[in-house]
Amino acid sequence: MAIDHLDGRIIVLLAEEPRIGVLEMSRRLGVARGTVQARLDRLQSNGVIRGFGPQVDPAALGYPVTAFATLQIRQGQGADVRAYLTTVPEVLELLTTTGSGDMLCRLVARSNADLQRVIDRVVGFDGIVRASTAIVMENPVPLRVIPLVEQAARDREET
Amino acid sequence: MAIDHLDGRIIVLLAEEPRIGVLEMSRRLGVARGTVQARLDRLQSNGVIRGFGPQVDPAALGYPVTAFATLQIRQGQGADVRAYLTTVPEVLELLTTTGSGDMLCRLVARSNADLQRVIDRVVGFDGIVRASTAIVMENPVPLRVIPLVEQAARDREET
DNA sequence: CGTACCACCAAACAGATTGCCCAGTGGATC
DNA sequence: GATCCACTGGGCAATCTGTTTGGTGGTACG
Numbered sequence: 297m298a299i300d301h302l303d304g305r306i307i308v309l310l311a312e313e314p315r316i317g318v319l320e321m322s323r324r325l326g327v328a329r330g331t332v333q334a335r336l337d338r339l340q341s342n343g344v345i346r347g348f349g350p351q352v353d354p355a356a357l358g359y360p361v362t363a364f365a366t367l368q369i370r371q372g373q374g375a376d377v378r379a380y381l382t383t384v385p386e387v388l389e390l391l392t393t394t395g396s397g398d399m400l401c402r403l404v405a406r407s408n409a410d411l412q413r414v415i416d417r418v419v420g421f422d423g424i425v426r427a428s429t430a431i432v433m434e435n436p437v438p439l440r441v442i443p444l445v446e447q448a449a450r451d452r453e454e455t
Numbered sequence: 456m457a458i459d460h461l462d463g464r465i466i467v468l469l470a471e472e473p474r475i476g477v478l479e480m481s482r483r484l485g486v487a488r489g490t491v492q493a494r495l496d497r498l499q500s501n502g503v504i505r506g507f508g509p510q511v512d513p514a515a516l517g518y519p520v521t522a523f524a525t526l527q528i529r530q531g532q533g534a535d536v537r538a539y540l541t542t543v544p545e546v547l548e549l550l551t552t553t554g555s556g557d558m559l560c561r562l563v564a565r566s567n568a569d570l571q572r573v574i575d576r577v578v579g580f581d582g583i584v585r586a587s588t589a590i591v592m593e594n595p596v597p598l599r600v601i602p603l604v605e606q607a608a609r610d611r612e613e614t
Numbered sequence: 615c616g617t618a619c620c621a622c623c624a625a626a627c628a629g630a631t632t633g634c635c636c637a638g639t640g641g642a643t644c
Numbered sequence: 645g646a647t648c649c650a651c652t653g654g655g656c657a658a659t660c661t662g663t664t665t666g667g668t669g670g671t672a673c674g
Binding site for chain 1 (some may be wrong): 457458466467469470473474478489502503504505506507508509510511512513514515516517519523537540541543544545546547548549550551552553555558559561565566589590591592593595596597598599600602603604605606607
Binding site (some may be wrong): 334378 | 621623624628
């Protein structure tokens with residue numbers, strides 16, 4: 297759960313050059329291969345590293361438009377809405393937030409015009425009272441974790 | 456840019472068992488190893504697969520609280536705000552959305568109490584006019600792309 | 615003070631995988 | 645008919661993986 301400095305370096309290295317392999321990592325970090333291997337195993341069983349799945353870019357897939365929809369859910373319909381939205385491929389993420397039955401929904405679409413179709417499909421579901429959508433224009437900071445990892449490693453050291 | 460059915464299966468397989476290797480994939484998919492290799496190269500140079508970085512779980516790192524902050528930016532301060540927020544490790548993502556100088560900001564914190572510190576640090580920056588924060592309670596659909604990939608592959612086939 | 619435990623290093627092994635090259639085949643294009 | 649392209653199936657040396665072994669140092673604890 298607490299991240300070591302070496303753990304941090306391992307994660308950063310892995311983020312920079314994912315195909316690197318344990319052996320090469322041990323060389324670059326100046327530690328024994330077994331150590332890296334053990335650390336990696338620990339990080340994975342700890343759940344710190346969830347996996348190494350491919351990072352797919354929706355834009356390159358033909359879905360360059362991203363939007364966030366804030367949904368207001370009718371009382372007691374939360375589970376239904378969740379189940380429904382799970383079946384919509386264009387729904388990339390769904391979160392419930394503080395506030396009266398609110399959900400936040402990350403969408404993608406093939407175009408601005410297509411976004412209309414997606415939104416209709418999403419908010420057309422009975423159980424959604426109201427929805428407001430914001431289109432994403434730019435993404436100055438794409439989803440990242442490295443700075444957080446480094447911070448966590450630093451915290452650990454400074455103790 | 457357009458995704459083949461085989462491409463789709465490759466991505467899905469890779470998402471399910473990331474450590475699988477090209478050879479094993481070719482066996483499971485019933486195609487030659489060179490084919491899988493060529494497809495993978497193409498997918499990567501196309502940008503469809505951005506990489507294979509480790510998926511780090513902020514919660515396991517000690518940051519179990521997630522929140523979204525909607526920021527209203529003072530005219531012309533957008534660049535400054537971006538630059539500043541980039542330096543805050545707890546800012547995992549930053550997006551500019553439609554609306555008058557609005558940004559959406561994904562945050563994590565060590566606790567609800569700690570969230571206050573993070574928010575102060577974020578909105579304390581000059582150039583941010585107003586901010587409203589929503590704490591994430593549940594994550595019924597964690598960030599996913601597979602259904603979209605399958606959809607894209609299906610679209611391609613049905614043509 | 616001695617023991618036990620733990621993380622790490624260094625080395626070794628067989629087995630598997632990778633990157634790369636080649637020749638042949640079938641379909642589509644012009 | 646000639647050409648291009650993607651795929652197959654095979655083969656090669658080099659490398660990496662998973663795993664085990666023995667040895668070292670530090671720390672916690674009775």
